[in-house]
Amino acid sequence: LTPAQEKKSAFSVIYEDENIAAVDKESGVNSEAVFSALKERGDYRFIHRLDRNTAGVLVFARNARAEEELLRAFREHRTEKIYHALVVGNVVRDRECAEAYLSKNADLSLVRISRSPIGEKIITEYEVLARYGDTTLLKITLHTGKTHQIRAHMAFLGYPVAGDTKYGDRAFNRAHNMTRQRLVAKSLRIIGEGALAYLAGLTFTSSHEAGRD
Numbered sequence: 001l002t003p004a005q006e007k008k009s010a011f012s013v014i015y016e017d018e019n020i021a022a023v024d025k026e027s028g029v030n031s032e033a034v035f036s037a038l039k040e041r042g043d044y045r046f047i048h049r050l051d052r053n054t055a056g057v058l059v060f061a062r063n064a065r066a067e068e069e070l071l072r073a074f075r076e077h078r079t080e081k082i083y084h085a086l087v088v089g090n091v092v093r094d095r096e097c098a099e100a101y102l103s104k105n106a107d108l109s110l111v112r113i114s115r116s117p118i119g120e121k122i123i124t125e126y127e128v129l130a131r132y133g134d135t136t137l138l139k140i141t142l143h144t145g146k147t148h149q150i151r152a153h154m155a156f157l158g159y160p161v162a163g164d165t166k167y168g169d170r171a172f173n174r175a176h177n178m179t180r181q182r183l184v185a186k187s188l189r190i191i192g193e194g195a196l197a198y199l200a201g202l203t204f205t206s207s208h209e210a211g212r213d
Helices: 003-007 031-039 064-075 149-156 170-175 194-201
Strands: 011-016 020-025 055-061 079-088 095-105 110-114 120-131 135-142 183-190
Touching: 020 031, 031 055, 055 064, 064 194, 079 149, 095 149, 110 149, 120 149, 135 149, 183 194
Parallel strands: 055 183
Antiparallel strands: 011 020, 020 055, 079 135, 079 183, 095 110, 095 120, 120 135
């Protein structure tokens, strides 16, 4: 971390009530570290994670009933997850809903994308927000949420996430001194049921930006 980054908090709280806590995680911070910090304050339950170098919205449960319902909502895809990503290249299509298949290589901590039905089917929808010539800012909607899905799928489509050291364009990253992916979990909406039905009217939004500084 740079001195400026070290002075920043690992996360800030966006919303909290007796059932859930929504936080805005900094890039470079493990989701588990955020959970550990919250646990020092009281009863919090781990629900989902973001990659260490992805900033943005995480939610945690604050009791057993909320934990059960949140896990069910994620499992049943009753969530709307929006990401912003700065990708390398001038994306040709203004909008696309791309399908492919993702398989994991646990030994290398990598995933592989293919058009052949190998592994799990993935669906990644993107919309162009801004073009900068050599990069493009995208709004990305995840219709499936698999490990490294956005980073690997966008690289497969020819537009790797800027700063991504695992799936990205190394020459571009080196030339622009980028060491972390420009990817933000920008917003999250949960279609809760039962005691969490009220969450359907809430959208949790990150203050972080993926676009150019």
